[in-house]
Amino acid sequence: MPRPPNASRQTHVLLAALLERPRVWRHGYELAKQTGLKSGTLYPLLMRLCDQRLLDARWAESDQPGKPPRHLYRPTAAGLALAREQAESSVGISPKALKVGA
Amino acid sequence: MRETTWRRRFAETALRVSARLLPRERTSWAAVMRAEAQHIADDREALRWALGSAQACVVERFRAWRVQRLFSAHSLGILWIVIFVVSSAFNVSLALAARLGYPRVAAALGWWMKEFQYDRFAPFANAMPLGLFVLMGLVVVLFSASLYFNLRSHPAAFALFCCALALSLAAWLFQLGIPAYLQALSPQHRWRIGICFAMTAGVLGALRYAGAASHPKKARLQGGQP
Numbered sequence: 001m002p003r004p005p006n007a008s009r010q011t012h013v014l015l016a017a018l019l020e021r022p023r024v025w026r027h028g029y030e031l032a033k034q035t036g037l038k039s040g041t042l043y044p045l046l047m048r049l050c051d052q053r054l055l056d057a058r059w060a061e062s063d064q065p066g067k068p069p070r071h072l073y074r075p076t077a078a079g080l081a082l083a084r085e086q087a088e089s090s091v092g093i094s095p096k097a098l099k100v101g102a
Numbered sequence: 103m104r105e106t107t108w109r110r111r112f113a114e115t116a117l118r119v120s121a122r123l124l125p126r127e128r129t130s131w132a133a134v135m136r137a138e139a140q141h142i143a144d145d146r147e148a149l150r151w152a153l154g155s156a157q158a159c160v161v162e163r164f165r166a167w168r169v170q171r172l173f174s175a176h177s178l179g180i181l182w183i184v185i186f187v188v189s190s191a192f193n194v195s196l197a198l199a200a201r202l203g204y205p206r207v208a209a210a211l212g213w214w215m216k217e218f219q220y221d222r223f224a225p226f227a228n229a230m231p232l233g234l235f236v237l238m239g240l241v242v243v244l245f246s247a248s249l250y251f252n253l254r255s256h257p258a259a260f261a262l263f264c265c266a267l268a269l270s271l272a273a274w275l276f277q278l279g280i281p282a283y284l285q286a287l288s289p290q291h292r293w294r295i296g297i298c299f300a301m302t303a304g305v306l307g308a309l310r311y312a313g314a315a316s317h318p319k320k321a322r323l324q325g326g327q328p
Binding site for chain 1: 128131134135136137138140141142150151152153154155156157158161162165
């Protein structure tokens, strides 16, 4: 039986991280630091969530002089709904257990 | 000004090279990964990030292939072209090695061929005109270009493959006219090459016919019908 979309633990972790500050635009490195996901896992997830319109993405000028613009992400309303749904279904599981590499 | 370390350079190279692997609909993500890596101050961390991003590019490439079905006509076509690239490169390398007087190299290459005998092959290589080497080299280039375009799903791949195949056939027919060729290679070997050409021409013809059938307007134009 095929697995439902966005059911992986990594997706749960990412959505949980995004749910913490849903209005804030976050960059990939920050999300990686927070979730413990490596870029090799994070980027395919970000791509897929953007494809499904669960994430909004935009370019923003860097706050560091001489650096290129940075790609930022924020959950959409649908993304937030999914993140909340997943957070409710994982009640009782400690955040440490949810964290990748824990 | 801060000096660029080898780690930083390697990270940039890894990102640049892996960006080419991304499928067409994902190419914009290459700039995202590159920009993010440039914001990481620590070189070691930036390199780790870049290698992870490269892994993501590879994953996306494989995912795109899987979506398009690995055993599709397209992937079989790629395999077929790879065989032609390898085989034509092998032929020209073997002939060049024998012609330039590298018997060990020629014998090592000939080890892959059944019933290969250097003593019988060398006169054939020496009898080959230089133009034929150029033609064989061109065939390798055209097959490789066809492979490149096929991997990128570019329509030019088909035309390039047909050109390469036609030139390859011309080169082989020319070789058949060299008496030493008949001494160098067994009749079975010649038959196998002939059958391979005939089969490939048949597949190409069928593909062309199928393509025309799926585009009736184009077929009408090609057939000269109103």
